[in-house]
Amino acid sequence: MEILVCVARVPDSAENEIEVNRDGTDIDRDSLVYSVNEWDNYAVEEAIQIVERDGGSVTVVSVGDDESEEILRREMAMGADRGILLSDDAFEATDGRGIATILKAEVEKGKYDLILTGAQADAGAGEVGGMLAAMLDIPYASLVNSIEVVNGQTLKVGREIEGGNSEMNKITLPCVLSIQTGINEPRYVGIRGIRKVASVDIPVHGAADLGITGDAVAPHVHRQDYFVPELGDGAEMLEGSDEEIIEKLIELLKAKGGLK
Amino acid sequence: MNSTLISPANSSYLGIPGTVLFVLIPAVGALVFTYIMAKRFAPLLQMQHDPRLNQLPNRFSRLLKFGIFQWRQPRYMFAGVLHILLFSGFMVLALRSTALIFVGVVDGFHGDFGVVYGILKDIAATLVFIVAFIAMVRRGIFKPKRYEVPSKYGKDHTGEAVLVLLLIIGLVTCDMMFEASQAAAQIQNGFEPQQMLPTTGPWVFTLLFAGVTPSVLQTIHLSSYLLHELIFFSFLCLLPFGKHFHVITSLPNVFLGKNRKGIIKPVLWGVTDEELDALDSIGVKKFEDFTWKHILDFYSCVDCGRCADNCPANAVGRPLSPRFISIKCRDYGFKRYPLFGEKGPEDELLIGTALEEDEIWSCTTCGACEEECPVMIEYIDKIVDVRRGMVDEGMVPQSLQKPLSALEKRGNPWGKMEKKRADWTKEEEFSADYPIKIIDGEETAETLYFVDSITSYDDRMQDLGRATARILTDAAIDFGILGVQERDSGHEVGRFGEESLAQMLREHNTEVIKESGVKRIVTADPHAFNALKNDYKDLPPVEHISQTILKCVKDGKLSFKPVEDSTKVYTYHDPCYLGRHNETYDDPRQVLDAIPGLQTAEMERCRDRSFCCGGGGLMLFFEPEEEQRMGVLRVEMAQQAGANVIVTACPFCLLNIEDAIKVAGLEDQLEVIDLVELVDRQILRD
Numbered sequence: 001m002e003i004l005v006c007v008a009r010v011p012d013s014a015e016n017e018i019e020v021n022r023d024g025t026d027i028d029r030d031s032l033v034y035s036v037n038e039w040d041n042y043a044v045e046e047a048i049q050i051v052e053r054d055g056g057s058v059t060v061v062s063v064g065d066d067e068s069e070e071i072l073r074r075e076m077a078m079g080a081d082r083g084i085l086l087s088d089d090a091f092e093a094t095d096g097r098g099i100a101t102i103l104k105a106e107v108e109k110g111k112y113d114l115i116l117t118g119a120q121a122d123a124g125a126g127e128v129g130g131m132l133a134a135m136l137d138i139p140y141a142s143l144v145n146s147i148e149v150v151n152g153q154t155l156k157v158g159r160e161i162e163g164g165n166s167e168m169n170k171i172t173l174p175c176v177l178s179i180q181t182g183i184n185e186p187r188y189v190g191i192r193g194i195r196k197v198a199s200v201d202i203p204v205h206g207a208a209d210l211g212i213t214g215d216a217v218a219p220h221v222h223r224q225d226y227f228v229p230e231l232g233d234g235a236e237m238l239e240g241s242d243e244e245i246i247e248k249l250i251e252l253l254k255a256k257g258g259l260k
Numbered sequence: 261m262n263s264t265l266i267s268p269a270n271s272s273y274l275g276i277p278g279t280v281l282f283v284l285i286p287a288v289g290a291l292v293f294t295y296i297m298a299k300r301f302a303p304l305l306q307m308q309h310d311p312r313l314n315q316l317p318n319r320f321s322r323l324l325k326f327g328i329f330q331w332r333q334p335r336y337m338f339a340g341v342l343h344i345l346l347f348s349g350f351m352v353l354a355l356r357s358t359a360l361i362f363v364g365v366v367d368g369f370h371g372d373f374g375v376v377y378g379i380l381k382d383i384a385a386t387l388v389f390i391v392a393f394i395a396m397v398r399r400g401i402f403k404p405k406r407y408e409v410p411s412k413y414g415k416d417h418t419g420e421a422v423l424v425l426l427l428i429i430g431l432v433t434c435d436m437m438f439e440a441s442q443a444a445a446q447i448q449n450g451f452e453p454q455q456m457l458p459t460t461g462p463w464v465f466t467l468l469f470a471g472v473t474p475s476v477l478q479t480i481h482l483s484s485y486l487l488h489e490l491i492f493f494s495f496l497c498l499l500p501f502g503k504h505f506h507v508i509t510s511l512p513n514v515f516l517g518k519n520r521k522g523i524i525k526p527v528l529w530g531v532t533d534e535e536l537d538a539l540d541s542i543g544v545k546k547f548e549d550f551t552w553k554h555i556l557d558f559y560s561c562v563d564c565g566r567c568a569d570n571c572p573a574n575a576v577g578r579p580l581s582p583r584f585i586s587i588k589c590r591d592y593g594f595k596r597y598p599l600f601g602e603k604g605p606e607d608e609l610l611i612g613t614a615l616e617e618d619e620i621w622s623c624t625t626c627g628a629c630e631e632e633c634p635v636m637i638e639y640i641d642k643i644v645d646v647r648r649g650m651v652d653e654g655m656v657p658q659s660l661q662k663p664l665s666a667l668e669k670r671g672n673p674w675g676k677m678e679k680k681r682a683d684w685t686k687e688e689e690f691s692a693d694y695p696i697k698i699i700d701g702e703e704t705a706e707t708l709y710f711v712d713s714i715t716s717y718d719d720r721m722q723d724l725g726r727a728t729a730r731i732l733t734d735a736a737i738d739f740g741i742l743g744v745q746e747r748d749s750g751h752e753v754g755r756f757g758e759e760s761l762a763q764m765l766r767e768h769n770t771e772v773i774k775e776s777g778v779k780r781i782v783t784a785d786p787h788a789f790n791a792l793k794n795d796y797k798d799l800p801p802v803e804h805i806s807q808t809i810l811k812c813v814k815d816g817k818l819s820f821k822p823v824e825d826s827t828k829v830y831t832y833h834d835p836c837y838l839g840r841h842n843e844t845y846d847d848p849r850q851v852l853d854a855i856p857g858l859q860t861a862e863m864e865r866c867r868d869r870s871f872c873c874g875g876g877g878l879m880l881f882f883e884p885e886e887e888q889r890m891g892v893l894r895v896e897m898a899q900q901a902g903a904n905v906i907v908t909a910c911p912f913c914l915l916n917i918e919d920a921i922k923v924a925g926l927e928d929q930l931e932v933i934d935l936v937e938l939v940d941r942q943i944l945r946d
Contacts, residue, residue: 015666015675031677033669078654187654188661191668191760195537242719 001056001149001173003047004112006103006132007040007075009068010122020226027226036071039118041078043179045186046147047116048079054149056113057081061106063091063099072202077193078186088206090214096124098217100131105210107136112174114155119143119178129178139175145183264445265478268364268485278482282364282489289493296500296599297508303548303555303597309529310551312516319515322636327514332634335869336566339404343634345391346428350507352384356435357492364485375455382439382460385432389461392432396425406565413584417563420502427495432461434488440465441481445474501594503563510635513560516553517636521627522794522841524754525551525641527648533763543648543757545609547589547596550642557637558593561586567629567639572872573622577887580622582629582639588614610646617655620646622884624875625755626836631868640755647757660756663881668761671747671768672713673878682743684715684722685729694726694733697740699776705740707732708778708800712788713748714876714911720918721911727940728784728805734943735812739782745772751791751837752877766796773799782808784936786837786910787876793842804838806848806909809939813854820942822856829859831903833894833917834870835910843868848909848935855942863901871897873920876912891920895930909935 011018011027012035021028036044047058058080062068065087072083086102094102107115115133119142120126133140145166146158153173158166160180171177207214231237238245253259268278313319325331330347333340359371372378398404399421409416443453443466456463469477499507506513527542529551536542544550567582568574574581592614596604611617623643630639650656656664666675685696697703709732715725732739747765754762769792773781783789784805793802812818832852838844845867852860865871874890875882895917898906908914917932933941 012665012669012675014662015669017677031679033675035665035669185658186661188651188656188664189654190651190758191764192537192542192652193654195760 001050001054001113001152002059002111003050003056003114003116004059004061004107004110005040005044005047005075005080006115006117006128007044007060007062007071008037008118008121008124009034009062009064009071010037012038013122020228024226025223034067034071036074037118037121037124039120039179039181041075041118041186042181042183043116043118044075044078044080045184046179047114048187049184050114050147050149052079059084059110059112061086061103063087063094063102065092069202073194073197073200074189076197076200077189083200083202085202085204086206086210087204088208090207091217093219094217095219095221096127097131097221098219100128100135101212101217102210103128103132104135105212106205107132109205109210113152114173115176117176117178119180126178129176133176136174136176139171140177141169141171141175142178143180144177145180147177147183264449264451264474265442265481267367267370268482269367269369271482273482273486278364279367281486282361285364285489285493286361289496293493293497296497299597299599300500300505300559303593304552306548307550307552307555308548310525310553311529312553315519318519319517322517323511323515326517326634326636327511330634332632335632339398339564342391342395342398345387346395349384349388349391352381353388353432353435356381356385357431360435360438360485360488361492364489372454378454379457379460382436382457382462385435386459386461389429389432389436392425392428396422396429399425406569407563410581413581413588417503421563424495424498424504427491427498430491431488431495434484434491436461436465437480437484438488440469441472441477441484444469444472445477445481448474448477500559503561505559506562506635509556509560510562513556514636516556518638518641520794521843522790522837524644524795527645527759536760536763541649542652542759543650544642544645545611545649545653546607547593547610547614549649550589550645554638554642554645555593557642558586558590560635561590561637562635563587564634566632566634567637570628570632570869572626572628572874572890572893573624573884573886575871575893576890578618578622578884579616580619585615585619585639585642586637611650611655615646617650617657618885620650621657621660621882622886624836624872624879624890626872626875627840628836628869628872631840644755644757647755648759649757651757651759657882659881659883660878663878664753664756664758664761667748667750667753667765671765672717673748673881674713674717676717678744681711681716681746682741684711684717684725685741687722687726690726690729694729696729698743699740699778700743700745701775703740704777705738706779707737707739708773708776708781709739709741710749710773710781710783710785710788710792710802711741711746712783712785714915715785716746718911718915721915724784724911724914724934724936727934727936728782730940731805731809731818731936731943732782734945735808735817737782737808737812740776740778742769742772742776749785749788749791749795751787751795752879754791754795756878762795766791770796770799784909784911784934786835786842787912790837790841804842804844804847804909806838806851806935807844809851809935810847810854813851818939819944820855820939821944823858823942826857826859828904829861829902830905830907831861831863831898831901832866833863833873833898833906833908833913834867835908835913836870836872837876838909839870840868848907851935851939852907855938861901861903863897863903865897873908873913873916875916876910880912880915889916889920889923891916892924895920895924895926895932898930899926904930906930906932907935907938908932 011032016032019028051058059082060072060075060080061084062072063086069085076083117129141157143160144157145160148156150156155171157169157171161167238248271278273281330344333343362369363371439462446453499505565583571582625640663673667673697705699705711725715721747768750762750765780800781802789804871894872890873894914934921930
């Protein structure tokens with residue numbers, strides 16, 4: 001099975017202190033560290049596991065700048081066979097629909113049986129997978145937490161639904177699936193693994209290579225403002241050392257009947 | 261000697277002349293034994309390189325101390341004494357058993373080496389008889405818990421132990437009867453037999469045989485000899501099949517043991533750090549990735565269970581028993597390289613066959629097993645090697661992936677910002693009185709205080725940073741810290757098998773430290789201490805703060821006021837990486853003794869038998885399968901010692917023990933304090 005996994009480079013919320021910048025147009029990007037979007041990492045692991053069981057190959061693709069190459073290499077160190085970077089000045093300010101448009105152009109250049117995206121990205125809106133499927137006019141399942149290959153034409157996929165329940169679906173190939181975390185346990189990628197793929201060639205496709213114009217990816221959604229919500233009534237910030245905060249929290253939980 | 265009985269060499273058995281039979285038995289025995297040994301040792305040639313013939317004086321003295329003098333045996337007094345007696349008995353009897361082989365072949369040779377040896381070997385044989393009997397009763401009837409085999413590891417091993425003890429008893433009994441039948445016959449014929457010490461086995465048998473007819477004596481004489489030879493060679497050929505392989509391998513194993521504590525073996529001997537990236541695979545994935553010495557370790561395991569008895573992971577029900585790492589791998593090796601037939605599947609991985617992932621991650625590398633092993637089997641190097649293999653294959657628990665990624669990006673396992681690494685120095689009250697120098701090119705200092713990640717970032721442990729800084733300042737030591745330039749020492753990174761990342765961290769810190777121009781390094785974190793001292797190369801001398809404090813006390817640079825509450829009993833908990841791995845047991849204790857009015861008590865498990873608190877570094881993030889926390893067991897031990905205060909000298913110990921006191925519900929009876937906090941509290945300041 002030929003699988004394409006769409007991955008994004010995002011600031012990792014676990015290793016950064018995310019703050020809104022002074023004019024509210026973006027987060028403060030000084031001294032941020034980036035990694036592959038967590039959901040996408042699960043998608044790549046799933047693709048690798050499918051290929052390990054049933055054969056085929058895994059291609060990872062990312063829309064981004066030169067620095068996104070680093071996450072493509074990480075996913076290749078994990079076991080993806082190829083990486084493709086989609087990069088062009090025209091792509092810089094694009095929105096979700098624009099990213100789906102760029103990805104669609106790349107998908108059409110190859111012959112993929114299955115396209116995976118993360119269910120959402122740390123910085124995103126969880127919109128690309130669905131739009132990409134619609135643009136390609138192929139089936140789509142979201143929030144997928146299990147995949148079983150039935151045969152060359154069909155997959156059985158589990159989806160996470162309300163209340164932690166699962167629903168099982170049959171879906172025909174080719175299709176797009178957006179992958180939920182927890183579908184597997186992604187393998188570790190060590191420093192040595194990354195160094196080993198450091199010199200593998202990663203082709204870069206620009207707007208011209210993909211046959212799309214700047215207009216096609218011009219944003220229709222414009223970000224207006226970022227802000228930290230005002231403290232409302234009923235919200236209380238606990239202050240002090242960790243110990244003190246924990247003690248206060250326990251007291252509060254006890255007082256409100258949350259802890260017996 | 262006047263021989264009144266026909267000697268085995270002169271007689272015949274079922275028509276076969278003794279000289280033929282007793283050439284045949286040793287010849288067949290030796291042949292079979294050689295074949296088995298060749299099959300057992302051939303695989304060692306296929307294993308990884310491991311240089312073990314350096315520092316010969318060191319090796320010989322170890323062989324003498326731990327091998328010949330059985331230094332570690334009395335750590336388990338009863339079993340240890342039994343073993344020492346058995347071992348020395350065997351040593352004495354070795355000559356006799358060898359000589360006996362020739363008695364059946366050379367007519368007129370009696371295997372005697374004078375009266376002194378004759379008496380000595382009678383004593384030895386008697387001792388061996390008694391000891392083997394006691395050991396058999398102990399193993400077979402009393403069944404000490406240490407030897408139990410949990411069902412997941414297979415069947416009980418009592419049969420194997422008892423069989424071998426029976427063979428030993430058979431061996432010495434036959435020898436005694438052989439000798440006694442001769443002596444009895446001589447007495448009956450009015451000759452003076454060889455001198456025998458009263459109460460020894462041969463003497464008892466001679467008495468028993470006093471009224472036996474000459475023909476029966478002759479039969480006893482010949483058949484006990486035959487039986488002795490048969491048992492001797494069966495025993496020999498049985499050795500390489502189980503725990504009694506140690507009879508052959510343990511002395512070489514002690515001789516070939518590790519020369520230095522605290523270090524872990526390189527990924528591959530003879531391959532430099534730079535060359536690692538070029539290797540197809542690193543770490544131990546299949547059996548042949550072990551070094552030959554590690555296979556010798558497996559062969560040498562005596563199945564005595566002392567390692568597991570001391571292993572904190574085993575004690576809390578984690579799926580790890582060092583003993584079964586050896587036994588399982590030994591049995592796996594026997595199966596993989598059978599005596600007859602083909603070698604096992606080429607690419608079979610150890611994980612999933614002989615070993616399990618959780619088992620390997622469960623180890624805190626505390627070193628209690630290695631400290632205890634009478635035959636000096638190495639466990640940590642193997643576990644780290646298997647982890648290296650798992651890391652290379654991507655088999656790392658999710659709970660460890662986050663901190664590893666954070667270490668790569670931010671140089672600390674919590675993913676905190678580098679620029680906040682020295683924030684602990686900025687606490688208002690502290691920074692006013694104790695401005696801390698940051699060695700950044702402009703500022704210099706004679707001593708570097710290496711803080712490491714947990715003390716830099718953890719709210720509670722930052723107290724230790726400030727206490728350490730106050731002590732150093734009060735002792736008038738010119739010191740500074742690296743601040744944002746410092747990265748995690750990588751101590752656990754390497755021990756969790758991510759060697760390339762550990763290397764990156766080491767390279768960074770080494771460069772920064774060298775550029776700083778400091779003359780010595782002090783740290784209050786034993787993990788950093790061990791890393792800088794043993795993992796890093798070409799650094800200035802490294803000290804643990806307890807050593808620095810003791811020197812200052814001795815030089816009169818620091819003095820202490822009496823403790824406020826002299827009714828409190830303090831007990832010192834040895835951190836693994838200060839104690840066992842670096843043998844610093846006395847310095848912190850002497851510091852405690854220097855505090856006036858401070859009462860101390862030792863826990864039963866102290867010094868080199870200290871019980872790990874739960875592990876440091878990445879172990880804080882690992883979520884093991886366990887029935888209870890190591891720390892809880894540890895605080896219960898402190899309680900048993902009658903202590904009110906546990907003093908430790910490691911931030912990880914402090915963290916684990918603080919948690920454990922709460923989990924155990926002992927907050928009103930026990931408290932824990934780090935040595936630096938205690939010293940800081942007690943320093944006499946103007």
